[in-house]
Amino acid sequence: MVATLVKLRFLLLANSLKKKPWQLVAVIIGALYGLGLLVGAVALLFALSFGSIEFARTVTVLAGAALIIGWTILPMLTSGIDQTVDSARLATFPIPLNTLVLSLAISGVLGVPGIVTLIAALATAGTWWKHPAAAIVAVVCAVVGVLTCVIGSRMLVALSSRIGAGRRAREAKGILIFVPLLLLGPIIFGLSQMFRDAPNLFPRIAEIVSWTPFGAIWAVPADVALGNPGRAALEFLIGVATLAALLLLWRWGLARALETPNRPAQSTSRARGLGLFGVFSGTPSGAVAARALTYWIRDPRYAQALIAVPLVPVLIFVYAGGNDNLAALNTVAPIIAVLLSMSIYTDVSYDNTAFALHLQSGVSGRADRTGRVLALAVFAAPISIGLAVASVAVSGTWQILPGLLGITTGVLLTGFGVSSFVSGRFVFAVPAPGESPFTSKPGGGVSLMLSTFATWSMVGILVIPEMVLAIVGFALDIPILGWLSLVVGILLGSGLMVIGIRQGGAILDRRGPDLLAKLQAHR
Template identity: 30%
Template sequence: MARHLVRLSWRSVAQSFSRRAQVASSAWAGLAVLLFGAVLVAVALRFSGEAADTTDRLLRGALVLVLAVGSFGTGALTHAADPLDERAVVFAGRTPGAASSGTLLASLLTPASLALLLLSAATVLTSMTEDAPWLQAAAVVLIWLVWWLAARLGVRVGRGVSGRRWGHEFAMLASYCLLLIAPPLVFWLLFLPWQDALDAAGEAVSGSIPWAPPASVLFVDTASSPLVSILPVVALVLLLGLLEFALGARAARRAMRAVSPGGATRLGLFRSATSSGPRAIALRIWLAWLRDGRYAVVLTTVILMPLVFVIPIAVGGLGLEWLSLLPVPVFAFLLGWALHNDTAYDSTALWIHVTSGMRGVVDRFGRAIPTLLLGVIVILLGGVVTGWFTSRELDAVVVIGVGLALLGTTAGGSSIMSAWRPYPVARPGESPFSQPLRSWGAALVAHPVAGLVEIALCAPAIWLGLLAVRDGDWALAWGVLGAGIGIGAVLAAAGLFIGGRVFTRRGWKLLEFAQSY
């Protein structure tokens, strides 16, 4: 059976690259990722040889860990091209355990696994040039096994996501996470001495890398017992292997169950929101962020705009100590202000809210929950990153305080404006960049003016923040944090309440607006 599975995997891989193959895109994507991994290994090893000792250790250890994560991600993305599925083998008369172990062992000899073996050998043989041959061989095998098991677990995750039809949602979620990481990284590369920071990080991290499997096998201390570095990696391999075997046996066992058509209705996430109007609205908005291209364009703009805003100011000559404080407050303002036309974006569900007699404050609060939760999380993380950039904890406190004030104020103001002055946008299913042929009317002026008013309402927190940063006064910094929380909470609550009253009074006019374009 194992020989047959290996032959099947090679034949399936060869056929996957044909033009008519249903999984051709996954196969070519997997090949592209493997080639990228090879280039990454070559570049990292090339520059690590010329770097300082601590930076060299950081690059080599990070390379092993990054490729482990990359193997998992590649398996998840290209799971459709993997032919070794224990759910199919179990119907050939094998027990679930035998099917799981058979596919697991057969996957060792697949083209992708052998390519990972070559990458592991290249990494180890260029990093452990002075170690004993048996240590080099052990390191090659252990790193290869970790990468291979990570890829197999990625395939399993990809199958689970695809089976539940969550692939698009997970892809969008990953895209948003990458977008959130990109602006700080670009800011770091453009405006900060990243080479010095990399050396400093190398000194801080190099001490922990020898204890981080599987990278720890690259730094075996031959003066003491090599088992100190090898045994954790062996334990990791056994743990991942047992996990893969158990999940494979479970999948094979579930495949043998008879499934009749029909059955109970599955509400998914909405099962937890059947008794809460705001929770149901918030969950629908979250799903719209992941499924609706119009929301994706808005969120992408909000995430990238702070970097675009900062670059011309930097060219104008603003000092780095002040420039580093701008991105997080700008993001907080844009995220809250982007809520100002949410009624138009969600117009297809608006009639349910109006005809069911839903209270306006429930509608407003439900729409604001996703924005407020995302904003608070990003502001807290952004404040920490800002403090790390500037090496001053005071800056982190100030940025968090000002950001929370702007987020709460703009979310409250947008809750009023979206019920008072909505304007036409592209309908669901249309291009996010299209615009209905209808005049925006007073909304063209009302929303920018509302944004300026919201900034003015946050002036006390902003002014205290400027004084705290200029004087380095911790008392003022804590005052900024308190003022930011207070202003944001009070104005957000006031905006939601007033917006709810406006929504209730203008409900039928909003419904007429939603049906008129």
């Protein structure tokens, strides 16, 4: 039974990739990237063997603890990373609970993240090759540590499944993971400054972490090498006890999830009036705009794009040196304009099979493109322009406002056009309606990243005229060039937007059924 379930996991993954060749390409690219990181990690662990035991102990304990914490917390926040064999789908089969637990644990270890983690953990034996006893112990501790990672991740997901089943919970989880990820740079920058000021802080933290469930198992080989067998034995007991506790909690949570599965909550809300459909005009474009803006308000997959708006100024402020370089804040508006204008190039993909409504109702491609742009422009234009004005007010550089508005407006309008064209031609493997915004299909994350880079590059090339005028005007202090940049940004951007809407609409008229078939295949 265990072998059958593990085999099923790989069959499901292989069939998914066969249906979507581009996702297979993305998986290969992602695997090569992960392989590069793995090689670097293994090389670093072997290099630690040439330093002091205390330094190697500090690095392995802190890195190992971070590994367990990351494995345990991230799947909960992302509604599960590896759900190829979802336990909820196996609830109707007469599989013994212990067999299911063992199968899911093995399939978790044999997944790509599990294999990479296992190889990196086993490489810690290379850190202690000068101490044979410590190297042998490191292999055993690596296996315990990896099992703790995998079982800890599944345990927390199982325990939180009943809490996190609702839409509001998914939105909260999305914010919990997205905000720290965006602020990861400033956090690392601040920590590096703190550690630079206090170089002995790392060993102190490692000493404390080595007695916690997260770091104890990773400290055992170092204490064996240092000749502290009593302490090593206590740390090993803490590590094994942690694994046993996580396993029991996971088994209990899985049993509850299988016996009393979650049921979709029944909505008690009642529609009042026409909502946004009563605000926009009664035209096809107006109807599409009302529908799209409703998604922006209620769908967390769209809302995640807005989280970046208040965080981008924080990132730039920190990286630019704070109050010493306030002029760097002038880049906020163009960056936000890019992010917002590019946010609709996956619009058709986000519609999923509901895109059939557009085809059945006979909405023209041009009306579809126009409505989606109009919905985004309702808030994207005021936000972008407002940030441009606010940035020059804070930095005291009012003289560059026309040029900055030229760049911002050009980027925003051009982005509208490019997004309208791309979303009418391609569909992407994105989270389905109702799923977590951070759920990733096999290879979907990499393919989406590559397409994002391509569309951003396209926008960057098309806005060169207004950017050159504005930058030359800034550098040579020629105000007239800033005003010319504003005129070019408005006129050229508007032209490109119209072209993008028309061409994207024409493509959508021709390829609408093909796009719907691809969306059906992505389900």
